[in-house]
Amino acid sequence: MYQRPTAHQIDPLTGEMSGASGRYEKRISDLEGLYADAAAFAGRVAEDSDHLVYRVFEQRPAQAKGDLIFGTTWMEPGRIGAEYYMTRGHIQACTEAAQATIAAMTAHRPEMIVGADTVLTEAQVEAAHAAGAQFALPPILAAVLAHAAKIGLPFAPGIMTPSDLQLALRHGCGMVKFFPAMPAGRLNMLKDIAAPYAHTGIGFNPTSGVTLANLGEWLALPEVRAVGGTWIASRADIAAGNWDKITRNAAEAVARLKELRAQ
Numbered sequence: 447m448y449q450r451p452t453a454h455q456i457d458p459l460t461g462e463m464s465g466a467s468g469r470y471e472k473r474i475s476d477l478e479g480l481y482a483d484a485a486a487f488a489g490r491v492a493e494d495s496d497h498l499v500y501r502v503f504e505q506r507p508a509q510a511k512g513d514l515i516f517g518t519t520w521m522e523p524g525r526i527g528a529e530y531y532m533t534r535g536h537i538q539a540c541t542e543a544a545q546a547t548i549a550a551m552t553a554h555r556p557e558m559i560v561g562a563d564t565v566l567t568e569a570q571v572e573a574a575h576a577a578g579a580q581f582a583l584p585p586i587l588a589a590v591l592a593h594a595a596k597i598g599l600p601f602a603p604g605i606m607t608p609s610d611l612q613l614a615l616r617h618g619c620g621m622v623k624f625f626p627a628m629p630a631g632r633l634n635m636l637k638d639i640a641a642p643y644a645h646t647g648i649g650f651n652p653t654s655g656v657t658l659a660n661l662g663e664w665l666a667l668p669e670v671r672a673v674g675g676t677w678i679a680s681r682a683d684i685a686a687g688n689w690d691k692i693t694r695n696a697a698e699a700v701a702r703l704k705e706l707r708a709q
Contacts, residue, residue, distance in 0.1 A: 454505065461520030463503040470629040471501040472533070476655045479680035483527025490526055495657075498522060499531050545577045552578030563674075565601075568593045575599045583651065583674070585625050591617045602651060606630045608639055611648070621649040621671060628655025633663055640669040658698055662706050675699075 455464040474487075475495040481487045490497070504517030524531045544562065551560045562574035565582040571594050574582055581600040584590075594601040595618065602621040605611050614622050624636050631638075636652060652664050653674030661673050678695045682688075 452505075456518055461501070461503060461518045463505070463518050465505065466503040466517065467506050469501060469503045470626065472499050473497060473628060473655070474499055475657060476626070476628055478677055479682040480532065481526040481529050482682075483529070484682055486527035495659075499524070500533055502533075545573045548574065548577035548579050565594075566590070571597065571599060581621075583623050585623070591619070605639075608642070611639060611643060615643070615646060615648060620647065621651065623674070624650045624652040626654035627652035627664075633667065636664075636670075637667060640667070644669065658695075658702060661699075661702065665703075665706055 452465070454466075456462070473495070474497040475491055477499060478487070478491075500519055500521040502517055502519050504515055506515050519533060521531055521533070548560055548562060551558060559580050560578065561581040561583050562570075562577075562579040563583045563585075565571055565574055565584045566586070568590050571582065571590050575594075575597050579599065581602060582594060583602050583604075585604040591601055591603060600621070601619060602623050603610075603614055603617075603619060604623040604625040605614055606625065611622060624630065624639075627636070632655075636650060640648075640650060648669065649671035650667075650669050651672045651674060652670060656664060656673045656675040657677050658675070661675065664670050664673050678699055679692045683691055
């Protein structure tokens with residue numbers, strides 16, 4: 447945590463901030479479910495799924511609760527339907543719905559392996575475990591690893607750098623979440639990170655930007671044990687009650703996996 451004011455210079459042409467502790471990019475394929483006009487979004491992705499929408503330069507003083515994160519966002523001009531480009535943001539509502547959903551899934555589909563994502567506190571670890579989750583998949587290398595191990599909940603923390611991976615191994619993790627996969631450098635970045643640690647047997651689950659079209663590329667890497675993708679049940683489809691579409695998306699994903707395994 448900073449105890450004194452800090453100074454940073456910002457390039458007005460690129461948005462780049464001096465002294466930034468990190469940066470990431472979002473491409474159009476990363477923003478599924480953000481725009482109201484799903485058809486216009488799908489058309490834009492079909493034209494160029496790699497199109498850069500925005501990049502962020504940020505400064506994180508520390509990882510403690512309550513620390514102020516600041517930075518700059520550089521955004522390309524553009525529209526999806528009637529909406530201009532926008533950032534995804536990271537405001538999430540914490541409710542009991544996740545715990546109830548996990549409990550219902552494990553009760554009615556005991557053959558499924560059900561996990562909990564975005565588990566950040568000891569209370570959430572307890573709740574996920576009590577609901578029947580068989581693993582937890584948070585977006586960061588959370589400080590609750592020890593508690594999860596204590597109660598017997600397998601934990602696959604989010605990593606983005608070799609240093610993150612080294613720390614996860616030190617905590618005894620056998621699986622990690624490579625997040626955000628596309629902004630962090632995509633498949634080539636994961637190959638470079640995984641190579642020096644191949645002898646450890648560590649497994650990776652890339653998420654963010656993984657789609658039905660590219661999941662085969664990710665799964666071709668031996669260290670990748672699973673992938674995660676919001677395209678199956680996007681926020682927009684859930685809000686609209688498009689359950690038939692979600693069912694089709696899930697069926698297509700399963701069919702694609704079977705096809706890949708048969709190759």
